[in-house]
Amino acid sequence: MKSKKRFYPGVKRALDASLALALLCLLLPFFPLAAAVIRLDSPGGAVFSQWRVGKNHRLIKVYKLRTMHAGAEPLAHLLKEPGEIFASREDDPRITRVGRVLRKLSLDELPQLINVLKGEMSFVGPRPLVLSEMNRLPRAALERLNVRPGLTGFAQAEDREGAPEERLARDIWYVRNYSLWVDARIVFGTARVILGL
Numbered sequence: 001m002k003s004k005k006r007f008y009p010g011v012k013r014a015l016d017a018s019l020a021l022a023l024l025c026l027l028l029p030f031f032p033l034a035a036a037v038i039r040l041d042s043p044g045g046a047v048f049s050q051w052r053v054g055k056n057h058r059l060i061k062v063y064k065l066r067t068m069h070a071g072a073e074p075l076a077h078l079l080k081e082p083g084e085i086f087a088s089r090e091d092d093p094r095i096t097r098v099g100r101v102l103r104k105l106s107l108d109e110l111p112q113l114i115n116v117l118k119g120e121m122s123f124v125g126p127r128p129l130v131l132s133e134m135n136r137l138p139r140a141a142l143e144r145l146n147v148r149p150g151l152t153g154f155a156q157a158e159d160r161e162g163a164p165e166e167r168l169a170r171d172i173w174y175v176r177n178y179s180l181w182v183d184a185r186i187v188f189g190t191a192r193v194i195l196g197l
Contacts, residue, residue, distance in 0.1 A: 008179060016123055020116040026038055027110060034107070036064055041098040044070030047111060052128035055148045060120040062128055063111035067099025068092075106194055124169035124183040125150030139167070144171040147178065154182075157189030 035046035044065055094101065102108040115121040119142040121128065128149035129137075153176040155167035173184070 004038075011180070012183070013119065014115040016116050017119070019123065020113045024113050024117065027113075030110075034102075037097055038066055038102075039097075042069050042096045045194075050083060050130065052126055052130055052149070053134045053145065054120055057145055057146060059131070059154060060115060060121075060128065060149075062121075063114055065102055065111060067102050067108045068094040069096060105196075106152075109151055116151065120148070122150045124152060124178070126153045126174065126187050127156065132176060134181040141168045141172065141174055144168070146175050150185060152190040154186055157186040 015073050037045045044066060048066040048068070050064070051059050052062045099108070112121055116123060124187045125148050126144040134142075154170040158170060174186075
């Protein structure tokens with residue numbers, strides 16, 4: 001198992017970079033179209049960026065297609081229950097009409113292919129959290145920072161709306177057990193969840 005862990009990270013990085021580059025080229029026509037629709041639906045820029053915590057506690061600027069009304073992000077704390085780490089309300093009033101569709105299909109995450117190409121993220125890994133969320137995690141959960149954060153992870157492939165404790169447990173399991181086979185299962189599992197299969 002240890003030999004696999006020494007070998008696979010290099011393979012994983014090569015796969016990430018090559019696939020991200022191919023997808024970015026393929027999606028070039030999509031991004032201007034998405035930007036136009038987002039701006040027509042609500043005023044503001046089409047791309048939203050946010051500092052999040054990456055591998056080894058390094059701060060990375062993560063990119064997303066904007067799904068909220070401009071300036072609404074700072075109100076996130078008003079929608080969380082006391083002690084809640086993740087915000088995932090279906091009736092979040094900050095989300096635009098187009099934003100709901102983008103989120104449902106996870107299309108808002110596509111600009112993070114740039115983060116994958118830069119080596120800041122991977123296709124599969126624990127989702128990157130903002131610093132305020134990281135500060136509320138139990139110390140044991142910091143193990144999730146031993147790998148690059150991902151576009152999707154074990155928690156998202158199993159249950160996008162699972163309890164925070166379950167999602168954190170799945171993140172830690174992934175860090176300890178990731179492999180090419182596990183990554184492939186997570187990618188297909190995420191597609192199944194998104195498509196409602």
